[in-house]
Amino acid sequence: MRKGITKSIPHSMAQRRPTTHGKHRQAVLERDDFICLICDLLTDPDVGTTADQYPTLDHIIRVVDGGGDDLDNLRTAHKWCNSALNVSLFGEGWVRARAQDRFRQS
Numbered sequence: 001m002r003k004g005i006t007k008s009i010p011h012s013m014a015q016r017r018p019t020t021h022g023k024h025r026q027a028v029l030e031r032d033d034f035i036c037l038i039c040d041l042l043t044d045p046d047v048g049t050t051a052d053q054y055p056t057l058d059h060i061i062r063v064v065d066g067g068g069d070d071l072d073n074l075r076t077a078h079k080w081c082n083s084a085l086n087v088s089l090f091g092e093g094w095v096r097a098r099a100q101d102r103f104r105q106s
């Protein structure tokens with residue numbers, strides 16, 4: 001007869017909720033005046049979370065490179081700029097130029 005399954009999974013390991021992110025979000029956006037620090041244009045928190053111009057938090061030093069969720073390592077970025085920077089091989093200058101073309105006419 002086997003023992004019951006022990007409930008010894010550490011909660012801190014089992015659940016990693018993005019609470020720090022949520023807590024810092026407003027502070028970072030206000031510190032940066034809702035300006036995307038990748039392309040220097042204004043973000044718009046009223047457009048809806050799926051829109052390109054929605055403000056997100058970008059890790060200056062990426063998490064995979066050891067960056068943390070400290071305020072110092074977070075900056076405001078358009079949703080579009082943030083994801084473009086994540087996938088771009090050409091770096092921030094390229095994203096910046098593309099973003100300015102994209103958002104300037106709106």
Ligand SMILES: [Zn+2]
Binds near residue numbers: 036038039041077078
């Ligand atoms: Zn931007």
